[in-house]
Amino acid sequence: MSITNKTILAAAAASLIATVPVAQAQERNASPQPVRNVVLVHGAFADGSGWRGVYDNxxxxxxxxxxxxxxxxxxxDDVAATRxxxxxxxxxxxxVGHSWGGTVITEAGVHPKVAGLVYVSALSPDAGETTAQQYEGFAPTPDFVLDVRPDGFGFIDPSRFKAGFAHDTTDNEAAFMRDSQVPINMSAFGTKLENAAWRNKPSWSVIATEDKAFDLAMLRHMAKKISATVTEVSASHAVFMTQPEVVSDTIDEAAHTTGLAAAN
Structure with a gap:
């Protein structure tokens, strides 16, 4: 073999070897990436601070x-704040929405940036339905007692707050939540939704099996209706606060699954 041919073959081999790491790097970069943004929406009688554990996780x-x-x-107003x-x-x-926040994300979730929905012991009406309709046909929950004031805004009865909302928290945690609760305009539960984002976007549901705000059968019925991927955990209605690892794992699953779907 001539020196010239040897030189050409050596150069070609070197070029091929050099392209292997580049190709491998491109393949790694082309692998599906999870969605990296998460928006958390709280429910009634609470504010966003209850998400701190999920936020940190x-x-x-x-x-x-x-x-x-x-x-x-x-x-x-709540949908506008979310948008x-x-x-x-x-x-x-x-x-992600907890409780009443599920109604909010159902309406607001048609936003083009939303890739998936996570319902955390949350409501999920259909378009044309009200939140109040979701309770029809299910047993009332005697531990969850509302105090509706003359102006139409409702609080959870302070004397029943821990039993009805957060029985798996400490007395001090429950007392703080009770004394800092945010009332909701009860008329919101009678407002019909215009959209149901879960009809077009994948959904996940975390169900607290010791929830006293909702009948467990109601939570399971709603999750089935929206074809959600379900995780059940022993927790109170305050599951968004008391089970941050479980909630975070579900959000992480949603992020990876929607990222994979987007890549295919």
């Missing part, structure tokens, strides 16, 4: 997490 995993502070003055936060996101987002 998810940010430690590298997620960008934003918490909506619902005014709880109307469905339209403002969604507008700030830099890409696909997992939208």
């Amino acid at each position: 998810l940010t430690a995993r590298g997620y960008n997490v934003t918490i909506v502070q619902n005014p709880l003055t109307s469905l339209a 403002r936060v969604l507008d700030l996101q830099t890409g696909p987002t997992i939208l």
Whole structure:
């Protein structure tokens, strides 16, 4: 073999070897990536501070997490507050709602940046339905007692707060939540939804099996209706606060699953 041919073959081999790491790096970079943005929406009688454990858990995993502070003055106001936060996101987002927050994300989740929905012991009406209709046909929960004031805003009866909302918290935690609760305009439960994002976007559901705000059969019925991937955990209605690891794991699953779907 001539020197010239040897030189050409050596150069070709070197070029081939050099392209292997590049190709491997490109293949790694092309692998599906999870959605990196998460927006958390609280429910009635609470505010966004109850998400602190979930926030800490998810940010430690590298997620960008934003918490909506619902005014709880109307469905339209809460949806508007959620959309403002969604507008700030830099890409696909997992939208998470607890309790009444499930109604909010059902309406607001049609936002184009929402890739998936996570319902945390949350309501999920259909378009044309009200939140109140979700309770029809299910047993009342005697431990969850509301005190509706003359102006139409409701609190949880302070004397029943821990039993009805957060029996798996300490006395001090329950007392703070009781004394800092945010009332909701009860008329919001009678407002019909215009959209149901779960009809077009994948959904997950975390069900607290010791929830006293909702009948367990009601929670399971709603999760089945929306074809949600379900995780059940022994917890009170305050599951968003008392089980941050379980809730975070579900959000993480949603983020990875929607990221995979987007890549295919």
